[in-house]
Amino acid sequence: MRKKYPVEFIHHSKQLVFIPADLPNSKDIRRVAFGNKLLPVTVAPHPKGRNVIVLSNDVQKELSMPDLSVPLHVFIDQQTLFIGPLIGILTSGFTSYPLRPIGERSMVFAKLLSVNKSVGALPFVFGEEHIDWDQGLIDGYFFVDGGWKILKVPFPNVIYDRLPNRRTERKSELRSLKARMQTDYLIPWYNPGFFSKLDVFERLQQDERAVEYLPETHQFSSFSVMERMLSNYGNVYVKPANGSLGLGIHQILFDKQNGYYYCRYRDQEGINKLTKFDSLEKLMKKIFHNRNLSQMIVQQGIHLLRSDKRLIDFRVHTNKDEYGQWQLAAIAAKIAGNGSVTTHVNNGGTVKSLDELFEDQEERETCEKKLTKAALTLSSVLEKNMEGIIGEIGFDLGIDKSGKVWLFEANSKPGRSIFKHPKLKNFDLLTRKLSLSFGVFLAEKAITAPEELFQ
Amino acid sequence: MRLTTFKSQSTQPVIALLTEINEDGRPNFGKVHSFCEELHQGISDLGGSFYVFSLKSFSEKGVEGFFYNQDTEEWTKDFLPLPDVIYNRISSRRTEFSKRFIDFLNKLDRLGIKFFNHRFLSKWEIHEFLMMEEHLRSFLPETHLYSDSALEKMLEQYDELYIKPVHGSQGRNIIQLTQSDGLIKVSLSSLPAKIIPPFQQDGGLARAIAQLVEKRLCIIQQGVQLAEFNGRTMDFRILCHKNAQQFWKVTSIVARVSAETFFVSNIARGGEVMKPVYTLALLFGKEQARHQLALMKELALETAETISRNAAGHHAELGIDIGIDTKGKLWLIEANSKPSKNFEERGSKIRPSTKAVIDHCYGLCER
Numbered sequence: 169m170r171k172k173y174p175v176e177f178i179h180h181s182k183q184l185v186f187i188p189a190d191l192p193n194s195k196d197i198r199r200v201a202f203g204n205k206l207l208p209v210t211v212a213p214h215p216k217g218r219n220v221i222v223l224s225n226d227v228q229k230e231l232s233m234p235d236l237s238v239p240l241h242v243f244i245d246q247q248t249l250f251i252g253p254l255i256g257i258l259t260s261g262f263t264s265y266p267l268r269p270i271g272e273r274s275m276v277f278a279k280l281l282s283v284n285k286s287v288g289a290l291p292f293v294f295g296e297e298h299i300d301w302d303q304g305l306i307d308g309y310f311f312v313d314g315g316w317k318i319l320k321v322p323f324p325n326v327i328y329d330r331l332p333n334r335r336t337e338r339k340s341e342l343r344s345l346k347a348r349m350q351t352d353y354l355i356p357w358y359n360p361g362f363f364s365k366l367d368v369f370e371r372l373q374q375d376e377r378a379v380e381y382l383p384e385t386h387q388f389s390s391f392s393v394m395e396r397m398l399s400n401y402g403n404v405y406v407k408p409a410n411g412s413l414g415l416g417i418h419q420i421l422f423d424k425q426n427g428y429y430y431c432r433y434r435d436q437e438g439i440n441k442l443t444k445f446d447s448l449e450k451l452m453k454k455i456f457h458n459r460n461l462s463q464m465i466v467q468q469g470i471h472l473l474r475s476d477k478r479l480i481d482f483r484v485h486t487n488k489d490e491y492g493q494w495q496l497a498a499i500a501a502k503i504a505g506n507g508s509v510t511t512h513v514n515n516g517g518t519v520k521s522l523d524e525l526f527e528d529q530e531e532r533e534t535c536e537k538k539l540t541k542a543a544l545t546l547s548s549v550l551e552k553n554m555e556g557i558i559g560e561i562g563f564d565l566g567i568d569k570s571g572k573v574w575l576f577e578a579n580s581k582p583g584r585s586i587f588k589h590p591k592l593k594n595f596d597l598l599t600r601k602l603s604l605s606f607g608v609f610l611a612e613k614a615i616t617a618p619e620e621l622f623q
Numbered sequence: 624m625r626l627t628t629f630k631s632q633s634t635q636p637v638i639a640l641l642t643e644i645n646e647d648g649r650p651n652f653g654k655v656h657s658f659c660e661e662l663h664q665g666i667s668d669l670g671g672s673f674y675v676f677s678l679k680s681f682s683e684k685g686v687e688g689f690f691y692n693q694d695t696e697e698w699t700k701d702f703l704p705l706p707d708v709i710y711n712r713i714s715s716r717r718t719e720f721s722k723r724f725i726d727f728l729n730k731l732d733r734l735g736i737k738f739f740n741h742r743f744l745s746k747w748e749i750h751e752f753l754m755m756e757e758h759l760r761s762f763l764p765e766t767h768l769y770s771d772s773a774l775e776k777m778l779e780q781y782d783e784l785y786i787k788p789v790h791g792s793q794g795r796n797i798i799q800l801t802q803s804d805g806l807i808k809v810s811l812s813s814l815p816a817k818i819i820p821p822f823q824q825d826g827g828l829a830r831a832i833a834q835l836v837e838k839r840l841c842i843i844q845q846g847v848q849l850a851e852f853n854g855r856t857m858d859f860r861i862l863c864h865k866n867a868q869q870f871w872k873v874t875s876i877v878a879r880v881s882a883e884t885f886f887v888s889n890i891a892r893g894g895e896v897m898k899p900v901y902t903l904a905l906l907f908g909k910e911q912a913r914h915q916l917a918l919m920k921e922l923a924l925e926t927a928e929t930i931s932r933n934a935a936g937h938h939a940e941l942g943i944d945i946g947i948d949t950k951g952k953l954w955l956i957e958a959n960s961k962p963s964k965n966f967e968e969r970g971s972k973i974r975p976s977t978k979a980v981i982d983h984c985y986g987l988c989e990r
Contacts, residue, residue: 263914264910265910265911265914265915267914267915267918267951267952267953268914268917268918268921271917272917272921274918274921275758275921275922275925278758279758282756282757282758311757311758313760313761314757314758314759314760314761314762314763315761513868513870517868518867518868518869518986518989519868519869588870588871588928589869589870590869590928590931590932593932
C-alpha cells in the first residue's frame with residue numbers, strides 16, 4: 169500500500185513547507201508540485217517528526233490547492249515533491265442549477281467523488297467549457313461536505329474520461345481538448361472511447377487466450393452464412409452493431425425436425441413474440457424489412473444455463489487497481505423475464521447476487537472462478553489490442569449447459585445501474601474506489617516513469 | 624381447512640395484509656380499510672388471493688382472517704391458509720415492540736413467509752443510516768438525540784429548532800422553538816391553541832421541555848426556513864416502492880401545504896395536497912422547478928435505497944418527506960415506513976401505490 173499523508177495549512181507569509189518525517193531523501197527536494205503547478209521552495213522534514221504535509225498559505229495559494237482535509241499521496245521525482253494526485257473527471261452536460269450541476273448524473277458523480285478520502289486523491293468533475301487555457305486553471309466541480317463546490321485548480325495529474333456518449337466524444341472541441349492534454353501537457357487519459365461490438369470480437373480473435381470465449385460473430389453478410397450457422401448451432405442472435413439495453417435483439421431458431429424457422433424478439437409495444445416461418449428469407453424479410461442489415465451482427469446462439477426455464481447470464485466488471493493490475497470488481501447474475509430473448513431489466517429481467525442464484529456453495533464457487541478467470545483474461549487481451557489506457561471494462565458473459573464461459577459483449581463505459589440492487593451494493597462501492605485508485609497509479613507513472621505511458 | 628369461498632390456486636400467490644382489526648359490527652381495518660378493498664380488487668384481477676388479518680389470529684397451521692366475499696360483498700371471517708407474502712400495516716409502534724410480534728416474526732422465518740415492511744423505523748436510526756452516506760449529508764438538517772446540552776448547543780447555532788419524538792408519526796407531539804430578541808417561543812403540534820409564554824434564555828426552558836417531552840426519546844433538529852406557498856408551510860411527500868425486480872422506483876409525489884398558520888404540513892393535521900410542478904414553478908420558475916423535481920426524485924430513491932439496505936428486515940415501501948428552503952435548496956426531513964395512503968386521487972381505478980405494492984408482492988413470490 170502506498171502511504172497517504174494528511175495535508176495541513178498554516179498562516180505564514182514566508183514560503184514554508186514541512187514534509188512527512190518518514191520520507192527518504194527529503195533533503196534533496198527543491199520544488200513542490202500540485203497538478204501541473206510547480207513551485208521552487210525549500211522544504212524541511214516536519215520539525216516534530218509528524219508524518220504530515222504542512223504548507224503555508226502563500227504556497228497553497230500559488231499551487232491553487234484546495235483545503236479539503238483529504239489525505240494525499242506524495243511522489244518524488246527529480247528533486248520535486250508531487251502532492252496529489254489531482255484527478256480530473258471529464259464529462260459533459262452541465263446545467264445551471266448548482267444543486268444538480270451534471271443533471272441526472274449528478275448523484276452518480278457525487279458518489280464517485282465521495283470515495284476520495286479512502287483513495288487518497290482529489291477528484292473533480294469538469295467539462296470542456298471549464299478550462300482556462302491561458303491561466304492553466306480549471307473550474308473544477310468538487311463534492312465537499314456533502315455538497316457541490318466550484319474551485320479553481322491546476323490541470324490535473326490524470327484525466328478519467330466519463331463522456332456520456334459517442335456523439336459528445338466526436339465533437340471537435342473535445343477531440344482537440346484530448347489531443348492537447350495528452351501531447352502538450354502529457355496528462356494520461358484513461359478510459360477513452362466506446363468499444364464497438366464487432367471491433368472487440370475482431371481484436372480478441374487475434375489472441376488465442378481469448379478465442380475459447382468467443383462465439384462465432386460476424387457482421388451480417390449473406391443468408392448462406394446464417395444458414396450455415398443455424399445448421400451448426402441450431403440458433404443465432406441478430407443484434408444491432410451499436411445497440412444497447414438489449415434493444416433490437418432477435419433470436420432465430422431452426423428446427424431440423426420440421427424445417428421451420430422461428431424468430432423470438434420484443435416488438436414495438438414491448439411484447440415478447442415468437443413467430444414461425446417456412447424459410448429464412450421470409451423471416452428476414454418480414455422481421456427486418458425496415459432495418460439496414462449491414463448494421464446488424466449475427467452471433468452463434470449459446471445454450472445458456474437456466475433457472476426455472478429462464479435464461480441466465482452474467483455482468484462482470486473489471487477494474488485496474490492502484491498497482492495497475494486487473495481486478496474483479498463486481499459480478500452479478502441476470503435472469504431473463506418469462507419468454508424474453510434478453511436478460512435486461514427493462515425487459516422483465518431480474519438481478520441476483522451469485523449467493524442468491526446458487527443454493528449450492530460449491531456450484532457458486534465454480535461459477536465465480538470461471539467467470540473471474542474469463543473476465544481477467546479478456547481484460548488483459550483487450551487492453552493489449554485496443555488503443556488508449558483502459559481502466560475498466562464491463563463484460564456480458566454466459567455459461568452454457570456444459571459449463572463453458574462465453575463472451576457476448578464488452579463495454580468500456582459500462583452502466584452501473586444493476587449494482588443498485590440491494591445485494592450488490594458493495595460491488596458498486598468497489599468499482600468506484602478502483603476507478604479512482606487506478607488514477608493514482610497512472611499519476612505516479614506519469615511522474616516517475618512517463619516513458620512507459622507515452623510511447 | 625374450510626375453503627368454501629376463499630379461492631386460492633396453488634400456482635397463484637396468497638397475499639395477506641397485517642393490521643389492527645375492529646370487529647365490533649362490520650370488520651373495519653382502520654386507515655387502510657379502503658386500501659384493502661383496492662388490494663383485493665387488484666390481486667383478484669391477477670388471479671391471486673388476498674386477505675386481512677391481525678396479529679393475534681396467526682398460527683402456524685393457518686390464519687383466522689377476513690377475505691372479501693364477492694357474493695355478499697362483505698369482508699368475511701374464515702380460517703385461511705398461510706400466505707406467501709405478508710404486507711405489514713400494523714399502525715401501533717407498541718405492538719411491534721411486543722413479544723408476540725417478535726415470536727410472530729420468528730415463526731414467519733421458519734415458515735419461509737415473506738414479510739414487509741419489517742417494522743416502524745425510528746427517526747434517529749434513519750438519521751444514522753443517512754449520515755453514513757457522504758453524498759446525502761448536505762441534505763440532512765443537523766440532528767442530535769435530545770438532551771439538555773444538545774438543546775443548549777443547538778440554540779447557539781439556530782433560531783429555529785424542532786424537537787420530535789424518535790418514535791413519533793403523523794406530526795404528533797412535535798415541539799417548535801423559535802428565538803428572536805433573546806426570547807424563545809415554544810409551539811406544539813398537538814395543541815395548536817395552547818399558548819405557552821415565551822422563555823428568556825436560561826429561563827427554565829429545558830425544564831419546561833422536559834415536562835412536554837415526558838419520558839419520550841426525542842431528537843432535536845435544525846429548523847429549515849421552508850419556502851412558503853401563499854404564506855403556508857409546504858413540503859413534499861415522495862412515495863417510493865421496490866418493484867418486482869427489487870429496484871426502488873418513485874410512485875408518486877405530492878406537495879403538502881399546511882393549514883394556515885400551522886407549522887406541520889401533515890394532512891392528518893389539516894393540510895392539503897397540491898401538484899408539485901405547479902407549486903414549484905410558481906415559486907422558483909419553470910426551469911429551476913424541473914431540476915428541483917428531478918433532484919427530489921433522485922434524492923428520495925437514494926434515501927430509500929440507503930434505508931432499506933441498512934434497516935433490519937425487508938422494506939419495500941417508504942414515504943420520503945423533502946422540503947425546499949427559501950433559497951431553493953432541498954432538505955430531507957423524514958422517512959416513513961408506514962406511509963399514509965391518502966394523498967393519491969382515488970377514482971374507481973386502482974391507485975399507482977396499490978399497483979406498486981401488488982407488483983412487489985408478486986416479485987417476492989417469483990423469487
